[in-house]
Amino acid sequence: MLIGSEILTSAQMRAIESDAIGSGAVTGLALMEQAGAAAAALIQQATPSPKDVIVLCGPGNNGGDGYVVARHLHDAGWSVRVLGMDNTPGADAAHMKDMWLKRGQIRPLSDAQLMCEPPANIYVDAIFGTGLTRKVAGDLHRILLRLGGRNDDAERYSGRIYAIDCISGLDLDSGQMPGWSSEHMQHAPRANMTVAFHRPKPGHLLRPGCLLTGDLQIVDIGLPETKGTVSPAPPLQAIWPQFPFSRSQVRPAIAQRLAKSPLDHKFRHGHALVIAGGAEHAGAARLAARAALRIGAGLVTICPPSQAMPEHNTTPDALMRHPVDDTQELQDLLADPRITAICIGPGCGIARATALLPAILAAGRPCLLDADALTALSRDRSLFARLHEKCVMTPHEGEFSRLFPNIAAKQGRGPTDQLTPTPSRIDMLRMAAHQSNAVTLLKGPDTVIAAPTGACYIHTALDVPWLATAGSGDTLAGIATGLLARSLPATDAAALAALIHASAARKFGPGLIADDLPEQIPAILQMLLT
Ligand SMILES: NC(=O)C1=CN([C@@H]2O[C@H](COP(=O)(O)OP(=O)(O)OC[C@H]3O[C@@H](n4cnc5c(N)ncnc54)[C@H](OP(=O)(O)O)[C@@H]3O)[C@@H](O)[C@H]2O)[C@@H](O)CC1
Numbered sequence: 001m002l003i004g005s006e007i008l009t010s011a012q013m014r015a016i017e018s019d020a021i022g023s024g025a026v027t028g029l030a031l032m033e034q035a036g037a038a039a040a041a042l043i044q045q046a047t048p049s050p051k052d053v054i055v056l057c058g059p060g061n062n063g064g065d066g067y068v069v070a071r072h073l074h075d076a077g078w079s080v081r082v083l084g085m086d087n088t089p090g091a092d093a094a095h096m097k098d099m100w101l102k103r104g105q106i107r108p109l110s111d112a113q114l115m116c117e118p119p120a121n122i123y124v125d126a127i128f129g130t131g132l133t134r135k136v137a138g139d140l141h142r143i144l145l146r147l148g149g150r151n152d153d154a155e156r157y158s159g160r161i162y163a164i165d166c167i168s169g170l171d172l173d174s175g176q177m178p179g180w181s182s183e184h185m186q187h188a189p190r191a192n193m194t195v196a197f198h199r200p201k202p203g204h205l206l207r208p209g210c211l212l213t214g215d216l217q218i219v220d221i222g223l224p225e226t227k228g229t230v231s232p233a234p235p236l237q238a239i240w241p242q243f244p245f246s247r248s249q250v251r252p253a254i255a256q257r258l259a260k261s262p263l264d265h266k267f268r269h270g271h272a273l274v275i276a277g278g279a280e281h282a283g284a285a286r287l288a289a290r291a292a293l294r295i296g297a298g299l300v301t302i303c304p305p306s307q308a309m310p311e312h313n314t315t316p317d318a319l320m321r322h323p324v325d326d327t328q329e330l331q332d333l334l335a336d337p338r339i340t341a342i343c344i345g346p347g348c349g350i351a352r353a354t355a356l357l358p359a360i361l362a363a364g365r366p367c368l369l370d371a372d373a374l375t376a377l378s379r380d381r382s383l384f385a386r387l388h389e390k391c392v393m394t395p396h397e398g399e400f401s402r403l404f405p406n407i408a409a410k411q412g413r414g415p416t417d418q419l420t421p422t423p424s425r426i427d428m429l430r431m432a433a434h435q436s437n438a439v440t441l442l443k444g445p446d447t448v449i450a451a452p453t454g455a456c457y458i459h460t461a462l463d464v465p466w467l468a469t470a471g472s473g474d475t476l477a478g479i480a481t482g483l484l485a486r487s488l489p490a491t492d493a494a495a496l497a498a499l500i501h502a503s504a505a506r507k508f509g510p511g512l513i514a515d516d517l518p519e520q521i522p523a524i525l526q527m528l529l530t
């Protein structure tokens with residue numbers, strides 16, 4: 001399996017913490033001290049003077065971290081005000097609260113108090129973290145809305161919020177804000193930076209949580225390494241390069257998959273077929289074919305119907321062309337065992353996809369299904385039933401809803417004050433991959449990829465919104481096809497394709513059109529391989 005940064009749910013995190021404390025490896029107090037000290041150090045690094053801060057401390061251990069942050073910033077010479085709660089916190093948080101009380105006072109954590117406070121340069125949100133048990137209501141909700149600028153004083157808080165573990169009220173398992181209406185979401189607080197501990201959580205990476213998280217900093221607080229040991233849950237990983245702390249671990253695994261041996265010839269790097277359709281959408285299939293060549297497939301053949309062949313007499317010259325008019329011609333081509341991957345969908349046409357899919361799925365070879373092929377699959381459930389684990393489907397949200405109407409219908413259902421009101425994108429993708437028996441990649445700024453085994457990847461790319469351009473998905477399909485042709489396992493091919501696709505957009509920058517994406521691949525390969 002491809003290596004990324006392990007993502008842990010809140011329950012897994014709590015289990016690791018209590019195991020570590022139970023075994024005597026570490027104390028809860030030491031963990032809290034490390035967490036708060038690391039957060040204070042990062043806040044100091046990130047902020048210019050004047051060094052004037054209000055720390056908002058909740059009733060649990062997140063609040064305990066807040067008292068540690070307050071103490072460290074005070075000892076570093078900052079002007080620190082603390083708003084806290086009367087509740088009796090746990091022993092560790094109570095100890096940290098007492099340590100703070102030796103340095104300064106605590107005013108009530110209330111909306112009225114926050115409103116009365118003279119403005120600060122920085123606000124630290126240490127109200128709730130992984131211990132959220134229900135929607136945030138009443139006065140605490142009003143505080144969060146104020147931080148989000150609902151009271152026409154947005155400039156007081158904007159760009160000044162630093163969150164401990166997460167923006168309070170965020171469900172770190174789903175990325176949702178339970179109980180927040182869409183009107184309220186417009187005033188959800190947004191962190192400039194979130195300092196989280198040990199591992200990222202799903203909610204940091206999934207919408208809307210990722211939009212509220214800001215710069216995500218993951219810090220080590222002295223918990224033992226757990227990679228691969230949090231079973232029986234199937235692995236959940238974030239795809240590099242979002243977490244610089246793991247670059248050195250992850251790069252060799254990627255390089256190993258992308259490198260070519262000096263002893264290999266082109267057929268060792270696979271032969272990809274890209275099924276094209278009518279002349280009017282010829283560009284989509286050509287974009288996919290070009291990307292498959294650039295990512296290193298040994299040979300790529302584009303297969304339009306014969307009357308559209310003239311449309312494909314253009315660059316790249318490296319592309320081979322072979323007409324396919326019917327199932328028999330496709331089966332004749334597929335008799336060549338050196339064809340190692342097939343891409344169908346981009347610019348193919350729904351009728352043509354419906355006609356050719358039975359032969360493609362029956363071949364049992366790695367195949368990439370996108371666009372019109374997904375529409376064909378959603379209309380013909382007997383085709384859907386023939387999907388297999390070497391298939392990769394790359395739907396956007398509309399295509400996903402058509403392919404998996406039963407799963408999509410679960411969205412938006414359920415009582416809104418439950419902690420996780422609807423299935424998360426991770427839950428949805430795991431269900432989809434299980435139901436289809438195919439690797440499924442749901443496109444978007446928070447792309448989620450799941451395998452029928454339950455293994456799951458998240459690739460968040462909030463910094464490349466210019467990827468939302470016509471043909472961008474065709475290029476993603478081509479990159480994944482090229483990687484399948486090069487015999488990467490389907491899950492790795494999908495995950496690496498998402499990474500390379502977004503990296504290519506990042507490299508080019510604004511103004512990108514889909515044609516530019518394949519041209520960035522050499523530089524991305526250079527970066528990943530050296
Ligand atoms: N895990 C680790 O390794 C480490 C974790 N650390 C830190 O601990 C944090 C987790 O701490 P935590 O478990 O005490 O939870 P936290 O987020 O403070 O909230 C719990 C409190 O809030 C209350 N409450 C909940 N929801 C509510 C609501 N909607 N409205 C009102 N109240 C609500 C709940 O009350 P109850 O549900 O019991 O009534 C309870 O009192 C974690 O995010 C990190 O910052 C670090 O110190 C180092 C190592």
Ligand SMILES: Nc1ncnc2c1ncn2[C@@H]1O[C@H](COP(=O)(O)OP(=O)(O)O)[C@@H](O)[C@H]1O
Nearest residue numbers: 396443444445464465467468470471472473474
């Ligand atoms: N706001 C965004 N930020 C980052 N990536 C995005 C964003 N919107 C779309 N994308 C990515 O751009 C691609 C668009 O694919 P798709 O919708 O199939 O477009 P097309 O059909 O025009 O090729 C996907 O890879 C998706 O993940």
Ligand SMILES: [K+]
Nearest residue numbers: 125128164166
């Ligand atoms: K918080």
